[in-house]
Amino acid sequence: MGDVLIFAEHQQGKFPKSSLTALLAGQELAQKRGGKAIAVVAGDSPEQLAGELAKYGCAKVIALAHPALKNYLADAYAQALAALVKSAGAEYVLATATAMGKDLMPRVAARLGAAMASEIVAINNDGTFIRPMYAGNALATVEMDGPVKVVTVRATAFDAAKPGDVAAPVEKVDAELDGASTRMQFVAFNQTKSDRPQLTEARIVVSGGRGLKSGENFKTVLEPLVDEMGAAMGASRAAVDAGFVPNDLQVGQTGKVVAPELYVAVGISGAIQHLAGMKDSKVIVAINKDEEAPIFNVADYGLVADLFKAVPEMVQEVKKLKQ
Amino acid sequence: MKILVPVKRVPDPATTIRVLPDGSGIATDNVKWVINPFDEIAIEEALRIKEKQGGEVVLVAVGQQTWQEQLRTGLAMGADRAILVRSEAALDTLAIARLLAKIAEEQKPDIIILGKQAIDDDSNQVGQMLAEMLGWPQATFASKVEFQDRKCTVVREVDGGLETVAFDLPAIVTTDLRLNEPRYASLPGIMKARKKELKEIPADSLGVDLTPKLKIKKLDPPPKRQAGRKVASVEELVQVLHNEAKVI
Numbered sequence: 184m185g186d187v188l189i190f191a192e193h194q195q196g197k198f199p200k201s202s203l204t205a206l207l208a209g210q211e212l213a214q215k216r217g218g219k220a221i222a223v224v225a226g227d228s229p230e231q232l233a234g235e236l237a238k239y240g241c242a243k244v245i246a247l248a249h250p251a252l253k254n255y256l257a258d259a260y261a262q263a264l265a266a267l268v269k270s271a272g273a274e275y276v277l278a279t280a281t282a283m284g285k286d287l288m289p290r291v292a293a294r295l296g297a298a299m300a301s302e303i304v305a306i307n308n309d310g311t312f313i314r315p316m317y318a319g320n321a322l323a324t325v326e327m328d329g330p331v332k333v334v335t336v337r338a339t340a341f342d343a344a345k346p347g348d349v350a351a352p353v354e355k356v357d358a359e360l361d362g363a364s365t366r367m368q369f370v371a372f373n374q375t376k377s378d379r380p381q382l383t384e385a386r387i388v389v390s391g392g393r394g395l396k397s398g399e400n401f402k403t404v405l406e407p408l409v410d411e412m413g414a415a416m417g418a419s420r421a422a423v424d425a426g427f428v429p430n431d432l433q434v435g436q437t438g439k440v441v442a443p444e445l446y447v448a449v450g451i452s453g454a455i456q457h458l459a460g461m462k463d464s465k466v467i468v469a470i471n472k473d474e475e476a477p478i479f480n481v482a483d484y485g486l487v488a489d490l491f492k493a494v495p496e497m498v499q500e501v502k503k504l505k506q
Numbered sequence: 507m508k509i510l511v512p513v514k515r516v517p518d519p520a521t522t523i524r525v526l527p528d529g530s531g532i533a534t535d536n537v538k539w540v541i542n543p544f545d546e547i548a549i550e551e552a553l554r555i556k557e558k559q560g561g562e563v564v565l566v567a568v569g570q571q572t573w574q575e576q577l578r579t580g581l582a583m584g585a586d587r588a589i590l591v592r593s594e595a596a597l598d599t600l601a602i603a604r605l606l607a608k609i610a611e612e613q614k615p616d617i618i619i620l621g622k623q624a625i626d627d628d629s630n631q632v633g634q635m636l637a638e639m640l641g642w643p644q645a646t647f648a649s650k651v652e653f654q655d656r657k658c659t660v661v662r663e664v665d666g667g668l669e670t671v672a673f674d675l676p677a678i679v680t681t682d683l684r685l686n687e688p689r690y691a692s693l694p695g696i697m698k699a700r701k702k703e704l705k706e707i708p709a710d711s712l713g714v715d716l717t718p719k720l721k722i723k724k725l726d727p728p729p730k731r732q733a734g735r736k737v738a739s740v741e742e743l744v745q746v747l748h749n750e751a752k753v754i
């Protein structure tokens with residue numbers, strides 16, 4: 184009772200920070216429910232990767248192995264993970280609400296006939312969870328019944344697990360999976376090329392909106408500031424829809440949720456759907472020529488100015504700091 | 507091609523949502539109700555597939571009588587008929603997916619297109635649950651859908667880029683924002699929609715366990731951010747970020 188299986192996602196042979204966040208959230212949940220936290224690393228031969236998680240505070244790390252788990256495919260992964268939940272007798276299955284976590288976990292829930300709470304931001308002592316609804320305009324306290332419960336966690340709401348001295352045992356489990364049962368084929372992954380920090384992991388995020396007016400301006404006006412500050416770049420939906428920047432830079436209710444130490448919104452009006460993705464940032468700066476723009480209601484520091492003048496100036500001022 | 511599109515009624519995304527003082531729900535007095543924006547994209551995609559390949563677009567909603575309004579709007583956009591699975595009780599995503607699975611078994615669509623997420627509960631679950639219940643492949647967060655006979659190729663918006671997956675029909679697709687730009691219902695469309703079939707089925711006639719396993723105990727408004735201040739110049743901005751906030 185109370186055991187928590189934590190699905191630890193890996194990307195290109197590495198664990199992103201979001202996976203370490205899942206580990207810590209899972210450990211908190213296990214502790215509150217009087218169970219053990221068990222990490223799961225899936226793949227065709229995930230033993231070595233699984234070993235990397237041994238010191239991150241879980242009671243055990245399971246390397247869930249099967250040739251059909253080489254590339255992530257929702258149906259195969261759901262089958263393997265659900266079978267493991269049953270054989271391990273876990274009460275909770277947890278993952279981070281990344282694109283993969285969002286894709287996979289409802290399928291696992293359905294397979295187990297279990298309820299699921301998406302993107303939880305807090306774990307209460309009584310076993311209830313808190314999760315945002317209505318683009319963050321409401322925080323719901325939710326209660327789940329049943330022998331198994333599925334949750335995804337919002338990475339910005341929990342810290343990442345850190346390695347300690349004790350290494351937990353790593354156990355290889357051959358996945359109960361009919362390899363032929365996957366009805367999906369992985370065709371290609373077209374990675375957005377960027378040398379910048381990842382949006383969801385960066386300490387500083389500089390985002391541009393429709394006010395930038397073109398993809399060209401993102402390059403010539405915004406990017407110098409992004410790079411001068413060592414920041415990740417984000418964008419509003421309007422900027423993404425207009426094709427100024429790639430889709431995966433969208434911050435918001437239906438894009439990525441970020442909570443960096445510093446978030447700089449440039450030429451973004453501050454629609455509720457955008458705020459949903461960044462309002463938990465520690466310090467928020469807004470640069471907008473419209474002093475009535477709603478973004479100023481959440482900004483710690485607001486600058487009413489034409490961005491085409493202000494942003495190049497800011498590049499120079501930030502440079503000066505370094506001298 | 508027979509296409510099933512599950513549709514949810516949600517508050518207009520432009521409405522300001524307020525939590526009721528007793529935490530029992532949101533204030534609905536000034537809310538305008540619309541089709542979930544992602545479901546509008548799903549309807550549009552279904553209509554485009556039908557326009558290319560022929561077939562039928564069937565809408566299905568699990569909700570109250572008032573939801574007829576959104577189904578009529580979908581019919582006015584061009585869908586052929588609609589099914590309203592009537593339930594007065596609040597259902598969780600698992601129950602909704604189970605009801606949709608029953609409808610799918612009866613209607614036998616080649617493809618089911620859903621929104622990736624309902625903008626009220628922000629769950630992002632029903633499409634994936636439905637896919638598992640039916641044992642079908644799923645392509646969530648679709649930004650492009652293409653067919654070659656019964657083979658479907660979908661480009662998905664995932665972390666760090668775009669992923670392409672392929673599978674045979676029947677299958678589940680959930681829509682992302684960039685899939686298409688939904689059309690408006692035309693006046694003739696609205697006239698025609700009045701005569702289209704809108705069938706009601708009571709949810710409890712489908713033999714599905716509707717007891718919610720996930721219950722919302724209460725809603726709270728989110729903590730308010732302290733209002734900040736305006737700075738007069740870029741120079742001042744960078745100074746305060748450096749000396750006061752100490753973030754650069």
Ligand SMILES: Cc1cc2nc3c(=O)[nH]c(=O)nc-3n(C[C@H](O)[C@H](O)[C@H](O)COP(=O)(O)OP(=O)(O)OC[C@H]3O[C@@H](n4cnc5c(N)ncnc54)[C@H](O)[C@@H]3O)c2cc1C
Pocket residue numbers: 391392393394395418419420421422433434435436437438439449450451452453454455456457460470471472473476488489490491519543544625
């Ligand atoms: C279902 C749904 C989901 C959505 N999901 C998201 C989401 O996840 N993320 C998201 O961001 N949005 C989302 N939106 C869209 C959201 O409602 C807004 O439309 C969007 O955020 C607006 O983007 P923007 O602020 O860049 O554009 P606008 O609202 O057009 O604002 C542009 C701003 O730039 C300023 N500006 C213009 N020129 C200059 C200049 N020269 N100097 C300084 N300032 C200037 C203007 O004053 C204005 O405030 C969603 C909408 C829906 C319906």
Ligand SMILES: Nc1ncnc2c1ncn2[C@@H]1O[C@H](COP(=O)(O)O)[C@@H](O)[C@H]1O
Pocket residue numbers: 511512513514542544545566567568569599602619620621622623624625627628629630631632633
């Ligand atoms: N009550 C409902 N009736 C019909 N379809 C629904 C209902 N709830 C959710 N859906 C569908 O499932 C999608 C995802 O919803 P959700 O998992 O609640 O975020 C929506 O975009 C709809 O296509």
